[in-house]
Amino acid sequence: MEVQSILSPRRVLCGAQGGSKKRALETLAHHIAADIPTLNADELFSSLIARERLGSTGIGKGIAIPHCRLANCSGTLGALITLQDPIDFDAIDGEPVDIIFALLVPDEANDEHLQTLAGLAEKFSNPGYLAELRRADNNQALFDAAVGTTTVTP
Structure with a gap:
């Protein structure tokens, strides 16, 4: 899964300040x-909250992948935030969550939605990848870590 294809x-x-699940999604x-x-x-927030009501998107190890389908979404989009406090x-x-990757897909993108979710879950199961994300201390460093352009230092 190439994160750079859906993330900018x-x-x-x-x-980011989290405070609560609701505040983080907002x-x-x-x-x-x-x-x-x-x-x-507001519509996006409502869609994300509605999905959370079906079951938490917290996949473990401090990661959540909230996702939803949107009628006015032209393609698969991702957004990534790390929280100051889990x-x-x-x-x-x-376990509390400190990394949230939102996935937005068009209403009709059924197979793509599932494949992208599976790819993200696989990526987030890599301890080295998670360590790089958590090590980031600014937006550019977080983006670089997410797309795999950081240099790993021992």
């Missing part, structure tokens, strides 16, 4: 809408 430097946010929705003017932050996200392992 404008859709990463390093060290921050994420507003951050995405600021980059994609055709998306409404938050309860009702993750499957009960």
Whole structure:
């Protein structure tokens, strides 16, 4: 899975204030809408919250991958935030979440949606990848770590 195909430097946010799951998703929705003017932050937030009501997207190890389908989404989009302080996200392992990768897909993108989610879950299962994301201390460093352009130092 090539993260750079769905993520842009404008859709990463390093060290965001979380507070709660709801607040983190609201921050994420507003951050995405600021980059994609055709998306409404309130509608996006509502879609992400509606998906969370079906079951938590906290996949464990401090990671959540909230996702939703949108009628006015022209292609698969991603956004990544790290939180200053981990938050309860009702993750499957009960651990707090500090890395959130949102995935937005067009309504009709069924297979692509599932394949992208599986690819992200696989990427986030790599401890080295997670360490690079958590080591990032600014938006550009977070983007570079996410797309794999950082230099790993021992």
